Each structure stands twice: as structure tokens, then as C-alpha cells.
Amino acid sequence: MAQPLISPSILSADFARLGEEVRAIDEAGADWVHVDVMDGHFVPNITIGPAVVKALRRHTEKPFDVHLMISPVDLYLEEFAEAGADIITVHPEAGPHVHRTVQAIKGLGKKAGISLNPATPAKMLDYLIDEIDLVLVMSVNPGFGGQSFISSQLRKIEAVRKMIEKSGRDIHLEVDGGVNAETARLCVDAGADVLVAGSATFKGGPDRYAANIAALKGR
């Protein structure tokens, strides 16, 4: 399979040692660092905020791929941008004017992503595809790591890949949720070029990170 970029979700890292964990995945071959931001309102879990993103920034130069599962979202874009996010991904359901949210992210000089929940159709991208840098297909309902991959999302990945090709733009297609060495292959075959993996990266502890990332890349 083509080799995808791997963006380990630090949701599955040891939160008591987050800086070390970020350095360890960087050294183990992670391409990006995926930061899951949850507010206990848009999704039923609470994780981390911009202060933690800022504190982690000095531990790696790899791009910070920040997935905001918060509502309202517009209020916090600037803080995450200043904290060191490189890519900021939002859900269309997180506010009334998602096009404006994308413009705000771009206005902050950051790459903008749109995340599609399992029940959100690819069609949602029709009037956004010309503005964005990344599409994140959620292959679990957002909120928690360690869930099983929802295989109906493979059709959506294929549909989004076609939309990206038609747009002629350079847009990443990222998949998040239940990604392991086996589902990684299915996602890449369907058209994904970036894979988020929490459990499958961090399982077995730091000594395993390099092998886990290599397996996700299909090596």
C-alpha cells in the first residue's frame, strides 16, 4: 500500500508524562501529533486545552494536528493557533457558520480541516472543498479512544477522495478511530493519506512505538 502519514492521537498517551510521550512518538517516526480537544458538551469527554498544547510545543517540531471537538468553537481558534496548532480541524455541527470558521482559521495563518462524524455525509463538503486543507473522516463516534472501526466509513473515504481529485487541490484525507495495522490498509486502499491512531500507536509502551508506527505505515 502507499505509505500514509501517521498522526498518533495523544489521547492514548500517559497524561502524566505527556511531554516525554510526544518526544517518544516523534523519535519513533510519527509524522504529525494529533491532539484531541474535547469539551464534555459537543462530545461526552473532557481532555485538554490550549495551555497544554502550548506546553507540548517545545517537545517537538512535528506539525500539531489539532482536532477541536468543542462547541462553540470560534471563540477558541485564536488561542489554539497561538498555542502552536498547525492544522485546526472543526466539525460542521460545532457552529452555525462553518464557512466563516474555516475563513477564521485561514486568517490566523493555519491549515483548516473539516471533520465528518460517521453519520455526516460527504456532501457536507460541497461548498467547503475549495477552502480547506484537510478532511478528517471519523471512523468512530468522537469522544473516546479504543472504539471499533465503523466499516461503512470506507465508502465515505472513497467518496471524499473523488471529491478531492475533482477539486484539483492539495487536500489531506485523514481517518480517525479504530485504526490499526489491519484497518489502516483498508483506509489507504479507499484513499486516505493520513491515519490517526491512538491505541495502536501507544500499545505496549515506548519500546513498541517505532514498531507500532511502522506497522501502521504497512512496513
Ligand SMILES: O=C(CO)[C@H](O)[C@H](O)COP(=O)(O)O
Ligand atoms: O478523536 C478520537 C476520539 O474522538 C481519537 O483520536 C480516536 O478515537 C483515536 O483513538 P483510537 O485510535 O484508540 O481509536
